[in-house]
Amino acid sequence: MGVGSSMHDAMSSLSPWTTSISIDNQTNSPVIVLLAHSAEHPNAGESEKHEIPANTVSAISSGWLNVPKATLLVRTGVDHAQIIRAPHATRLLIKIVPHGLAVETLDSGVEFEEYPDPGAVPNHDTIPMVLRNEHFHDRAPLAMHRHQSVAHEVVGTTSHMSIGGSVHDAVSSLSPWTTSISVDNQTNAPVIAWLARSAEHPSPSDAVQHVFPANTVTGVSSGWLHVPKATLLIRTGVDSAQVIRAPHATKLIIKVVPHGLTVETFDSGVDISEYPEPHTVPGHDTIPMVMRHEHFDTQAPHTAAHKDQPALVHARAHTGGA
Numbered sequence: 001m002g003v004g005s006s007m008h009d010a011m012s013s014l015s016p017w018t019t020s021i022s023i024d025n026q027t028n029s030p031v032i033v034l035l036a037h038s039a040e041h042p043n044a045g046e047s048e049k050h051e052i053p054a055n056t057v058s059a060i061s062s063g064w065l066n067v068p069k070a071t072l073l074v075r076t077g078v079d080h081a082q083i084i085r086a087p088h089a090t091r092l093l094i095k096i097v098p099h100g101l102a103v104e105t106l107d108s109g110v111e112f113e114e115y116p117d118p119g120a121v122p123n124h125d126t127i128p129m130v131l132r133n134e135h136f137h138d139r140a141p142l143a144m145h146r147h148q149s150v151a152h153e154v155v156g157t158t159s160h161m162s163i164g165g166s167v168h169d170a171v172s173s174l175s176p177w178t179t180s181i182s183v184d185n186q187t188n189a190p191v192i193a194w195l196a197r198s199a200e201h202p203s204p205s206d207a208v209q210h211v212f213p214a215n216t217v218t219g220v221s222s223g224w225l226h227v228p229k230a231t232l233l234i235r236t237g238v239d240s241a242q243v244i245r246a247p248h249a250t251k252l253i254i255k256v257v258p259h260g261l262t263v264e265t266f267d268s269g270v271d272i273s274e275y276p277e278p279h280t281v282p283g284h285d286t287i288p289m290v291m292r293h294e295h296f297d298t299q300a301p302h303t304a305a306h307k308d309q310p311a312l313v314h315a316r317a318h319t320g321g322a
Contacts, residue, residue, distance in 0.1 A: 018061055018062065018088075021059070021090040022057055022058070022090075022091045023052050023059075024092065025094045026094060028096075028127065029125075030124055031123065032050070033049075033072050034050070034072065035049075035062055035072060042071050047073060069085040069086055072084040075100075075122065075136055076100045076101045078118075078134055080100065080118050081118035083114070084112055086109075091105060092105050093105065096126055099128070099132070100129060100134075119141045119143050180219060180220070180248060181246045182219050182252070183212050183217065184252065184253045185216055185218070187255065188214050189256075189284055190211050190213055192212075192235070192283050194232065195220060196232070199229060199231040199245060203280075229271075232244045232245075232246070233281050234283070235282065236260045236283075237260035237278070239279075240278050243273050244263060246270045246271075247267075251267060259288070260286060282296065
């Protein structure tokens, strides 16, 4: 017969033997850790809840009665939870993985074991889990298998469904993966770039506007979700716009050319391609363009130029080049 929870806590608090461990939560979300009352028979229903804030190191102390280790329960995936028995002065690291969490340590004497009822161990969903429509509550206590939520089934049959802009921005801002690039605007006018929310299907209507002042170097950070590159759209001519997919630490150089702009880089791994609907990408006219009476907003989207139009329109065929 075990000691009742309230009596156990009282005795543990007075115990001359104390096990203290530190937990380094290296994720961008709080993590729930359960301190079990029984080391021999840990139970989520008989434990003390500790919430470890994001990106912090917190200490947990356990007055032990029989086993000189702190016994913890941590939910690490929809179908997984771990029992961790850690001796005094152990440091545990909690890291994010695609489908949940990983608990690691460099210290000796720590025992890891699968908890047989993961659905009974609560925790906060991680950002990658939310993006995959995976949730800890998909598996209930004592359940042998998880259940699929309606949202999960919809995404499973419609893989191209995009996340709403506001939700995407919120999740991206908390993403543990960040791509930072610098943009060197070497022109005498501001330049507009559009940071696309979707790397696969970039669109200025689903993007965040960035304005780079004249003759300055500006940083752009993108919390990525699926593709580890920042995806930018830049209008480079009356009839041209570019999609730029740039990895972390890329430096882009924007220069003026007679009929618009050119984007260059000396870094590897950068993909630059033509955007198929350039007239949908807003941009600021360059000074040489204004001198030629060329303007980004002159031609409406999906409007093609014809050979019998005035010379001004004919000149647009040469935009975007030196």
